[in-house]
Amino acid sequence: MHSEHEAPAVTSVDSLFTQRTVPADTKALLAEFDKVIASTHPLNSKQRAQLPQIIRELSHSLTDERDKRHLGYMNRTETLSAYTHYFMWWNLVRLTKLFVNMSDSFFSLNDGDICLDIGSGPLTVVTALFMARKDLRQKKLTWYCMDISSQALTVGENIFYSVAAKLGCQPWNIIRVKGELGCSIKQKARLVTSANVFNEVLQKQTMPPDYLAKKQCQNLMNYTQKSDARILVIEPGVPSCARFISLLRDAFMRKDFVPVSPCTHCEACSMDGKKKGKWCNYVSSTQDAPKALKHLSDTAHLTKERAVLSFIAVQDKASAQISESEDITFRIASDSIRLPGNRQGYYACSPLGLLLVVTQTELASGESYRLALDTNRPLRTDAKSGALILNLD
Numbered sequence: 557m558h559s560e561h562e563a564p565a566v567t568s569v570d571s572l573f574t575q576r577t578v579p580a581d582t583k584a585l586l587a588e589f590d591k592v593i594a595s596t597h598p599l600n601s602k603q604r605a606q607l608p609q610i611i612r613e614l615s616h617s618l619t620d621e622r623d624k625r626h627l628g629y630m631n632r633t634e635t636l637s638a639y640t641h642y643f644m645w646w647n648l649v650r651l652t653k654l655f656v657n658m659s660d661s662f663f664s665l666n667d668g669d670i671c672l673d674i675g676s677g678p679l680t681v682v683t684a685l686f687m688a689r690k691d692l693r694q695k696k697l698t699w700y701c702m703d704i705s706s707q708a709l710t711v712g713e714n715i716f717y718s719v720a721a722k723l724g725c726q727p728w729n730i731i732r733v734k735g736e737l738g739c740s741i742k743q744k745a746r747l748v749t750s751a752n753v754f755n756e757v758l759q760k761q762t763m764p765p766d767y768l769a770k771k772q773c774q775n776l777m778n779y780t781q782k783s784d785a786r787i788l789v790i791e792p793g794v795p796s797c798a799r800f801i802s803l804l805r806d807a808f809m810r811k812d813f814v815p816v817s818p819c820t821h822c823e824a825c826s827m828d829g830k831k832k833g834k835w836c837n838y839v840s841s842t843q844d845a846p847k848a849l850k851h852l853s854d855t856a857h858l859t860k861e862r863a864v865l866s867f868i869a870v871q872d873k874a875s876a877q878i879s880e881s882e883d884i885t886f887r888i889a890s891d892s893i894r895l896p897g898n899r900q901g902y903y904a905c906s907p908l909g910l911l912l913v914v915t916q917t918e919l920a921s922g923e924s925y926r927l928a929l930d931t932n933r934p935l936r937t938d939a940k941s942g943a944l945i946l947n948l949d
Contacts, residue, residue: 565927566948569885572818572922573653573840581723582652582687587846589645592722596714597637608856610638615858618643636708640678640715642856645849647751650840650863651684651790658817661877662786662869663689665747667696672745672779674737675753676701679712679730681790683719685749686728693725700741702733709734737775744781751790754804755797769803777811784875787813793837793864799829801866802836813870816877820885820924821907827889834903834910834941836889837866839921886911886946887924903943912938915948 575583585592599607614635655663663685665671673681682699685692703709709732720727733741737753754772761768776787789804791797802825805815814822818838829835840863842850853860886906893901895914902919904911913919935944 567926569820569924569926570657571920571924572657572838573650573920574657575653575844577656578652578688579656579690582656585687585719585722586645586649586652588848589648589846590641590848590852592718593640593645593715596718597640597711599637599641603634603637606634607638607641608852610634611642611852611856612858614638614643615856633707636678636705636711639708640711642849642852644678644680644715645852646845646860646863647680648684648687649842649845649849650865651681651751652688653840654790654865654867655685655688658869659877660691662788662816662871663692663747665692665695665697668698669695669746670698670700670743670781671747672700672702672741672749674702674748674750674776675756676703676712677705677708679709679716681749681751682728682730683712683716686716686725687719687723693720693723696729698729698731698743700731700733700743700745702735702737702739702741704734704736706732706734737772741779745779746781746784747786747788748776748779749788749790750776752792754789754800755791755794758796758800765800766803769800770807773804773807773811777813784872786816786869786871788867788869790865790867793839793866795829795835798827798835798837798866801868802828805868805870808868808870812873814873814876815868816871817869818867818887818889818905818922820887820905823907823909826905826910827903834889835866836905837864838889839864839891841920881926883926883928884908885924885926886913888913888919888921890921892918903941904946906944908935908944910941910943911946912941912943913946913948917948 676682679701682701701709713730713732716730717727733739789801791801805825827834827836842860842863884906886904888902888904890903895901899914902913904913935946938945
């Protein structure tokens with residue numbers, strides 16, 4: 557492998573959160589998403605005046621007071637209104653960027669395919685996918701949308717239909733299912749998704765995380781068809797969720813599924829969130845967020861500068877496209893770290909294990925790169941983190 561004086565040639569592969577790839581009509585719709593909500597669920601002057609305070613209270617219940625939150629909180633009208641006007645909007649901003657930048661092969665669905673979204677709430681994931689993936693808008697898909705709040709599903713369905721109309725497309729077929737993970741549906745799904753579901757499950761569980769991951773892996777697989785299935789799980793980018801995602805990844809791999817994103821390899825997870833270890837999470841900048849949404853954040857005293865998430869997308873091994881290249885592909889999974897000598901470093905996930913990438917070039921969380929390494933020259937190890945040091949300059 558290369559010494560510090562022989563920097564390897566690096567090729568950019570992809571970026572999870574680049575704004576450049578988001579469709580123009582999606583950007584325009586996100587910029588005025590408050591008007592989309594108002595067209596289906598308008599607020600009167602009193603409700604509008606109270607909105608920032610309710611948003612702030614809901615934010616506390618979703619974060620620092622989450623242990624006190626009732627699981628049926630989406631059934632309260634004012635809470636659901638605050639969620640759709642604010643949190644759903646923020647989630648659409650970050651999820652559209654993620655979905656449009658994920659591999660085309662993962663989202664290669666066909667007319668007539670069955671999909672399932674667990675913990676749908678107001679259909680945030682389904683709406684984000686429709687907005688982000690122009691290649692899927694014309695597909696005749698059926699989505700089972702599952703949530704314990706029938707009111708949230710109804711609100712979300714109305715918003716989804718409004719979004720489809722504004723984009724000039726026929727909407728997907730929506731089947732609302734009142735229930736939670738484990739509830740049965742009539743058909744097997746080719747694609748199963750969930751977002752912000754397991755963080756709530758983790759709060760209520762006393763069983764060991766590895767046992768829980770195996771159990772939930774099987775629960776998710778029970779919904780899928782026998783071949784060519786894919787599953788996407790997205791959670792908040794906090795250590796407990798990142799640890800669970802890593803364990804879920806291991807459980808899927810034992811069931812002949814392979815990780816296709818954000819992982820660049822099928823080796824052991826090098827950011828598995830064990831005690832005092834690095835945990836896998838990715839940061840999306842909010843710099844390009846709609847002005848009206850940022851203004852609402854400021855009004856609610858919840859200024860956001862970054863959105864952080866942990867996720868795993870897996871596909872059954874028989875249908876997944878696995879690269880045969882001998883080159884090393886790594887993904888940046890940290891902010892810049894100041895190093896001696898005015899240098900900067902970034903932690904990255906790779907098939908070699910955890911990397912400390914040293915460079916004078918500014919890199920961003922979620923970006924992946926490919927390079928060929930000389931296996932005759934071993935990389936040095938960082939004494940603090942145990943990461944292999946990869947010098948790109």
